[in-house]
Amino acid sequence: MSALNTQIGGDHYRGRAIQPVQYIEANALGFLEGCVIKRLTRHARPTGKGRQDIEKAIHELQLLLELRYPA
Numbered sequence: 001m002s003a004l005n006t007q008i009g010g011d012h013y014r015g016r017a018i019q020p021v022q023y024i025e026a027n028a029l030g031f032l033e034g035c036v037i038k039r040l041t042r043h044a045r046p047t048g049k050g051r052q053d054i055e056k057a058i059h060e061l062q063l064l065l066e067l068r069y070p071a
Contacts, residue, residue: 010047020034021034039056040053040054
């Protein structure tokens with residue numbers, strides 16, 4: 001059995017056409033980019049955390065700006 005067929009704590013990723021982990025790995029995205037993709041994928045799902053997922057994604061994007069593109 002593939003690990004992609006198993007999800008612990010919900011089904012907000014398994015039911016998608018492509019799982020975030022597949023997209024993240026296929027595009028060699030970093031940690032913060034991957035976190036943003038996962039949060040955006042699940043925020044509106046019943047098992048998502050709505051506004052909190054969006055706020056966390058915004059925070060992770062702010063971190064990405066600060067760490068990779070300092071002013």
